[in-house]
Amino acid sequence: MLTIYGHPISSYTWKVLTALYENGTPFEFITVDQNSYADFIAKWPMGKFPILLDSDRGAMVTETAVIIEYLDHYYPGRTRFIPADFDTALEVRRWDRVCDHLNTTMSKVVVNNIRPDSQRDPYGVEEAKCVVRGMYAVIEAQLGSREFLVGNDFSLADCAAAPALWYATRNVPLDGAFPRIVGYLEHLKARPSFARAVKESEPLFHMYPGA
Numbered sequence: 323m324l325t326i327y328g329h330p331i332s333s334y335t336w337k338v339l340t341a342l343y344e345n346g347t348p349f350e351f352i353t354v355d356q357n358s359y360a361d362f363i364a365k366w367p368m369g370k371f372p373i374l375l376d377s378d379r380g381a382m383v384t385e386t387a388v389i390i391e392y393l394d395h396y397y398p399g400r401t402r403f404i405p406a407d408f409d410t411a412l413e414v415r416r417w418d419r420v421c422d423h424l425n426t427t428m429s430k431v432v433v434n435n436i437r438p439d440s441q442r443d444p445y446g447v448e449e450a451k452c453v454v455r456g457m458y459a460v461i462e463a464q465l466g467s468r469e470f471l472v473g474n475d476f477s478l479a480d481c482a483a484a485p486a487l488w489y490a491t492r493n494v495p496l497d498g499a500f501p502r503i504v505g506y507l508e509h510l511k512a513r514p515s516f517a518r519a520v521k522e523s524e525p526l527f528h529m530y531p532g533a
């Protein structure tokens with residue numbers, strides 16, 4: 323049995339949910355909240371979610387990129403997240419890292435929105451927005467005429483890109499400068515796996531002004 327500890331509106335949780343929904347992989351979901359936090363933090367004191375527990379293999383897996391590689395290896399389905407070709411796989415991992423960097427940088431902007439006024443960090447937010455715009459430029463160039471971020475197939479890199487771009491573009495507008503990202507994001511939003519992760523979190527959007 324696979325168990326995910328995560329949160330329905332967490333962008334990194336969406337990344338793993340997208341991979342699970344791609345292949346219809348069965349799992350149970352435990353929301354990290356006041357009720358489950360002590361249990362979660364005892365398992366992973368670093369406190370970053372989601373994490374995956376696999377009771378059949380006695381494994382705990384952390385870090386979303388590694389969780390998705392783990393699923394690809396031990397619970398493979400129709401969609402493969404890591405290409406067999408080494409060079410393409412390296413590119414997939416590289417763009418996964420870029421998109422996670424976008425995700426973490428973007429969250430500085432989103433989290434600032436829910437801080438008390440006295441705790442806000444306008445300088446840090448402007449700095450983060452500048453980095454996000456630079457990332458838009460590299461993603462725009464990488465997309466070219468591609469349907470997906472790397473090669474011709476949906477991969478780990480797209481699982482990472484979907485939530486990162488979904489949240490980032492709400493908080494740092496594309497301002498008409500990145501048309502390929504617009505098209506790519508629409509394509510990702512129409513993908514049933516990602517659409518389902520977003521849809522399920524809708525009742526909680528009020529918790530997060532950046533959503």
Ligand SMILES: N[C@@H](CCC(=O)N[C@@H](CS)C(=O)NCC(=O)O)C(=O)O
Nearest residue numbers: 332333334335369370371385386387
């Ligand atoms: N590198 C980690 C990042 C995970 C991450 O930052 N998750 C956020 C939720 S979207 C989190 O745990 N935030 C709570 C915190 O930082 O205390 C991964 O890929 O799993």
